[in-house]
Amino acid sequence: MSTTPNPGHMLLGMQFGNGFGAQPHAWRAPGVSPDALTDVDAQVRHAQTAERGLFDFLFLPDFLHLQQDLDHEPPTITLEPLLTLAAVARATERIGLVTTASTSYNDAYTLARQFKTLDVMSRGRAGWNAVPSSGEATAANYGRPALGRTEKYERLHEMVQVMQGLWGSWEEDAFIGDQAAGCYADAAKVQPIGMQGRHVGSHGPLPIPPSAQGQPVIFQAGGGGNGLQVAGRYANGVIGAVFSIEDARAQRAALRQAAADAGRDPDEIKFFAGVMPALGDTVRDAVDRRLALGKDVLPQRVGYLGMMLGLSLGPEHLDRPLSPDQLAVTRPHPGDPRSERALAVARDGWTVREVLAHGVIDYHPTPVGPAEVTADHMQEWFEAGAADGFWVSIDVYENGIDEFVDQVVPELQRRGLYKTEYAGSTLRENLGVPHQYGLDPRLG
Template sequence: MKRRETPDKKMILGMHFGNGYGSQPHAWRMPGVPKGGATDFDALVRYAQAAERGKFDFLFLPDFLGLDTDISHHPSMLTLEPLLTLAAVARETSRIGLVTTASTTFNEPYNLARMFKTLDVMSHGRMGWNVVPTSDPGSAANFGKAPMPRQEKYERLHEMVQIVQALWGSWGEDAWIHDAATGQYADASKIQPIGLQGRHVGAQGPLPIPPSEQGQPVIFQAGGGEYGLQVAGQYASGVIGATFSIEDARSQRQALRQAAQAAGRDPDEIKFFAGVMPALGVTKREAIDRRLQLGKDIFPSRVPYLGQMLGLRLSASRLDEPLSAQELQVARANPGDPRSPTALKVAREGWTIREILAHGVIDYHPTPVGPAEVTADHMQEWFEAGAVDGFWVSIDVYEDGIDAFVDGVIPILQERGLFHTEYEGTTLRDHLGVPHQYGLDARLS
C-alpha cells in the first residue's frame, strides 16, 4: 500500500502483555526464551522497554482470578498480579502507557482507587484501568463466593467505577500547597470525604493522594453485549475489542461512539482497538514454519473444530494433507464462527491441514502471515476504512517477536504516515488524545 496523502490522524497502538512468554501456548518452548519467564521481572521489563522503543502507546495486561488452563503442557496465559507487575515496569520505562484489568466484582472501591492512583503517580500519569466484572465460577470460589447474577454484577460495576472516580477526585487538584516557608502543607478544605454508599459498595474517603500528571487513571473497557456497551459509553476512553472483519469492526466502533454520545460525551473521546496477531517472517514460508513449530502439539486437537468451521468431517490423521478437490467443492464457511471465511480462503489456496491451522485461522484475532508489509497492509486497510482507532498487538513470542514487530512493522507504518515517530506527550491521556478528567465525569448523572 501507499503512503497516506493526508496523514494527520495516526493510529494508536497497544501491546498485549501477558504471561512472560507470548500469546501462543507453546511460546515457552521456543529457542532463547528464558526458562523462568513467567516470573522473570527482568525479562518483563525488557519486553516493555522494547515496546517503548517502538513507540507503542500502551501495554495491555489482562487478568483472570484463578487458573485459566490445564498447565500440564503449557503455562497459564495470566499469572502474576498485574498491578505489582506494572509497578516494576513503571519504574523502568518513561512514556509507554500501562493498562490492566481489575475486577469490579471481587475488589472494594477504596483499595482499587488507592492502588491505581498510587501507580498513576508512580508512573507520572500513565495508568489505565480496564473495568470488567467477573463471571467465572472458579474465580468466585477463590473468594468464597458464588457468581453474581448478571444484573447485580453490572449494578456493582457502575457503583465501583463512580465511587473509585469520586475517590480519585477527593484530593483537590490544587490542594497540595507544600510551602515550607509558611508551613502549609495542603489546603484541607479542598480534600473532602465523598460519603457515597450504593446498594453493593461504598466509601467515605477522602483518598489522600494528590493528582498525577494526567490527573487520574484512564478508564478502559473490554467485552461486548448491551451491558458492556453501556459501560463503555458512560466511562471508557479505550475499548479493547475482538473482531474478525472490517465490517464488524466498523459496526462495533460506531456503536461505541453512539453509546458515548447518548451518555452526553463527545464520540471522539472513545477509542476502539481491534486485536491483531502477526505471524512474521522474512517470507510467508518462514512465517508458516515458525507457527508450525509453535503449534505442533496443539494442532491435532484443533482439526475437528476446523472441520466444523468448514462444514467437513476432518481427522487428525490427515494433518499433512490438503483438502481434496471434492472437499473444497462442498466446503462452506460456518456462519456461526466469524473466523470461518478466512479458514475457507486459506484452505482453497492448497495448504495442508496443518498449514491451514498455522495460518492462525482458529486464533482469537486476525493473523496476517508473512513479511512485515503484510501486517502493515492489514492494519492500514482497517484503519483507513474507519473500522478502528488503532490496534492491540498480540505478539507470539516476546523474546524475539516484539523486536521483530518494532524493527519490521513499525517503520513501515511510520513511513506511510500511519503511526507517530515520537511520543507527542508524556501521559496515557496524551497518547490516546482524550480530554482531562478529575473525579467523576460531571456530564454523567
C-alpha cells in the same frame, strides 16, 4: 505540546501476558527461558522494547483462577498485574500501563488507592480495564458465590463511580507546599465523598494528590449491551475482538453512539482491534514458525476447523490439503466470522496443519508473512474507519517484540500511518483523550 495525536496516526497497544508470548507454546520456543513466567526483569525488558517502538500502552489481561493444563503449558497469568506494572513504571518513561482489575471481587477504596498510586508513580500513565468477573472457579477463590449478571453490572457501575469519586477527593489545587508558612495543603479541598450504592461505597477521602494526567484512564473489554453501556459512559479505550472490517466498523460506530448518548464527545472513545501477526521473511517462513510453536496444539483444533468449513475432519487429514471433492462441498459456517478466511487459505492448497498455522481460529486476525503484510492489514482496517488503533498480540516476546518494532513499525511510519515520537508524557496525551478528574460531571 498538543494532547491530540495526528488524526492520520493509528494508536497501538501491546498484549502483555505471562512473560512468554501469546501463542500457547511460546514457553518452548528457542531462546526462551522456562523461568520467564516469574522473571520481572524480562517483563521490564519487553516493556522497554515496546516503548522503543512507541507503543501507546501495555495491556495486561487478568484471570482470577487457574485455567491451563499445567502438565503441558504455563498459566496465562501469574504475577499480580498492578505490582508487575509498578516495576515496569520505574524502568520506562512514556508507555501507558493498563491492566484489568475485577469490579466483582475488589474493594473500591483499596483498588482506587492502588491505581492512583500507580498513576502517580508512573507520572500519569496508568489505565484501568474495568470489567466484572464470571464463573464459579473465580468466585471460589474469594470464598463467595458467583454474582448474577444483573448484580455484576450494577456493582461495576458503582465501582467506577466510587473510585472516580475517590480519585477526585483530593482536589487538583489542594496542594500548597509553602514550607516557610508551614502550609502543606488546603484541607477544605481534601474532603470525604460519602458515596454509598447498593453494592459499593466509601466515605473517603483518598489522600493522594492528582497525577500528571489527573487520574487513571478507564478502559473496557467486555461486549454485549452491558459492556457497550459501560464503555459509552466511562471508557476512553475499548479492547475489541473482531474478525472483519464490517464487524469492526459496526462495533466502533456503536461505541461512538453510546458515548454520544451518554453526553460525551464520540472522539473521546478509542476502539482497538486485535491483531496477532505471524512474521517471517516469506509466508512460508511465517507458517513454519507457527507450525513449530503449535505442533502440540494444532491437532486438537482439526475438528473445530472442520465444523467451520462444514466438513468432517480428523487427525488423519492434518498433513494433506483438502481434496477437490472436499473443496466442492465446503461452506463457511455463518456463525463464525473466521470461516471465510479459513476457506480462502484452504483453497490456496495448504495442508490442514498449515491452514491452522495461518491462525485462522486464533482470537484475532493473523496477517502471515513479511512486515508489509501486517502493515497492509492494519492500514486497510484503519483507513476504513474500523479501528482507531490496534492491540498487538506478539507470538513470542523474546524475539517477536523486537521483530515487530524493527520491521512493522518502520513500515507503518514510512506510510505516514504511525507517529515518530510520543505526543506527550501521559497516557491521556498519547491517546488524545481529554482531561478528567473525579466524576464526569456530564453523567447523571
